[in-house]
Amino acid sequence: MTEAYIFDHVRTPRGRGKKDGALHEVPTPRLGAKVLEALRDRNGLDTSKVDDIIFGCVDPVMEAGAVIAKSSAFEAGYANRAPGMQISRFCASGLDAVNLAASKIAQGADDIVIAGGVESMSRVGMGMAGGSWYMDPSVNFPAYFMPQGVSADLIATKYGFSRDDVDAYAVESQRRAAEAWAEGRFAKSVIPVKDQNGIVILDRDEHMRPGTDMQSLASLNASFQMPGEMGGFEAVAIQAHPDVERINYVHHAGNSSGIVDGAAGVLLGSKEGGEAMGLKPRARIRNFANIGSDPALMLTGPVDVTEKLLKRSGMSLADIDLFELNEAFAAVVLRYMQAFEIPHDKINVNGGAIAMGHPLGATGAMILGTVLDELERRDLSTALVTLCIGAGMGTATIIERV
Numbered sequence: 001m002t003e004a005y006i007f008d009h010v011r012t013p014r015g016r017g018k019k020d021g022a023l024h025e026v027p028t029p030r031l032g033a034k035v036l037e038a039l040r041d042r043n044g045l046d047t048s049k050v051d052d053i054i055f056g057c058v059d060p061v062m063e064a065g066a067v068i069a070k071s072s073a074f075e076a077g078y079a080n081r082a083p084g085m086q087i088s089r090f091c092a093s094g095l096d097a098v099n100l101a102a103s104k105i106a107q108g109a110d111d112i113v114i115a116g117g118v119e120s121m122s123r124v125g126m127g128m129a130g131g132s133w134y135m136d137p138s139v140n141f142p143a144y145f146m147p148q149g150v151s152a153d154l155i156a157t158k159y160g161f162s163r164d165d166v167d168a169y170a171v172e173s174q175r176r177a178a179e180a181w182a183e184g185r186f187a188k189s190v191i192p193v194k195d196q197n198g199i200v201i202l203d204r205d206e207h208m209r210p211g212t213d214m215q216s217l218a219s220l221n222a223s224f225q226m227p228g229e230m231g232g233f234e235a236v237a238i239q240a241h242p243d244v245e246r247i248n249y250v251h252h253a254g255n256s257s258g259i260v261d262g263a264a265g266v267l268l269g270s271k272e273g274g275e276a277m278g279l280k281p282r283a284r285i286r287n288f289a290n291i292g293s294d295p296a297l298m299l300t301g302p303v304d305v306t307e308k309l310l311k312r313s314g315m316s317l318a319d320i321d322l323f324e325l326n327e328a329f330a331a332v333v334l335r336y337m338q339a340f341e342i343p344h345d346k347i348n349v350n351g352g353a354i355a356m357g358h359p360l361g362a363t364g365a366m367i368l369g370t371v372l373d374e375l376e377r378r379d380l381s382t383a384l385v386t387l388c389i390g391a392g393m394g395t396a397t398i399i400e401r402v
Contacts, residue, residue, distance in 0.1 A: 301394025
């Protein structure tokens with residue numbers, strides 16, 4: 001099997017996912033093109049030698065439809081020989097794009113692949129692609145379907161996380177993200193987004209609220225109590241987990257991931273492919289895995305997939321220097337830390353989606369790049385990247401510096 005190496009990665013800043021957000025005026029193909037342009041220009045790529053472009057996109061409809069990776073390649077001026085494809089595994093789409101690229105390289109099918117994702121949540125709203133998981137009783141009954149926030153509150157209830165616990169985690173995420181920006185830790189990987197006149201419209205994550213404290217979060221009402229109690233989803237949760245008498249609703253906008261626009265790209269290839277283009281590898285994809293998990297808890301997949309991946313890799317938790325877990329909701333990370341007894345100073349060390357936002361199809365590639373930069377900054381070796389996924393799934397990847 002051929003090793004799959006990471007040569008470079010970039011991401012856009014995350015723009016607030018509303019009509020007044022800085023990136024709202026940027027069409028989805030153009031947002032994806034920004035990372036393709038940056039990877040080409042930074043690395044002197046001959047784009048006719050790019051074997052594939054794989055983008056995650058959770059809602060690939062309207063302007064984000066019709067194979068958004070290829071649309072972005074046209075927009076970026078890539079050679080016509082560079083193909084494209086889009087994939088979706090909900091929130092892990094960007095990481096699965098990287099994993100798919102790595103598997104194609106490992107099999108010898110491709111030498112150079114760009115993988116990542118794009119989501120313009122201010123322009124193509126969350127859930128616009130529809131789906132039977134939401135709407136068809138023959139699917140959502142056996143899936144114990146409920147809004148993800150209710151599942152997050154079920155996790156908090158089942159594993160004993162209080163409102164203070166999840167709020168304290170959120171405050172720390174904001175603090176870490178602000179510190180990372182202040183110290184320039186994202187500087188070499190975040191590319192400014194410019195308009196057609198070359199004027200910068202966004203050069204840092206827009207969703208952040210660095211002044212967040214426990215008092216300000218305490219003023220926010222729980223976001224998912226009404227759908228849980230009035231919408232009947234609490235009854236669904238208790239049916240799946242009868243050990244829970246009632247749900248303690250603790251999540252709200254301040255301790256949940258932000259809705260944002262953004263794109264990310266990772267340049268991968270074989271040793272031979274990189275040498276032919278004069279590229280220096282920064283890390284290799286050591287292994288990756290996917291798993292199905294409890295559909296009612298829904299967001300505990302990172303625990304299950306980490307166990308699977310470590311076993312398949314012949315590794316232990318002690319072999320991992322840093323962990324990066326998407327902050328979909330605070331309880332997701334708290335449960336992961338609890339399950340593996342991971343100290344907080346080894347996970348999400350630069351903050352996460354609670355502070356900076358979660359552009360669904362792009363986040364997996366973003367956090368992989370973030371932790372690679374941090375491995376280099378700290379002169380560490382190995383990281384595990386993972387995300388929870390709707391409908392009860394998990395994806396995880398181990399990278400190792402070279």
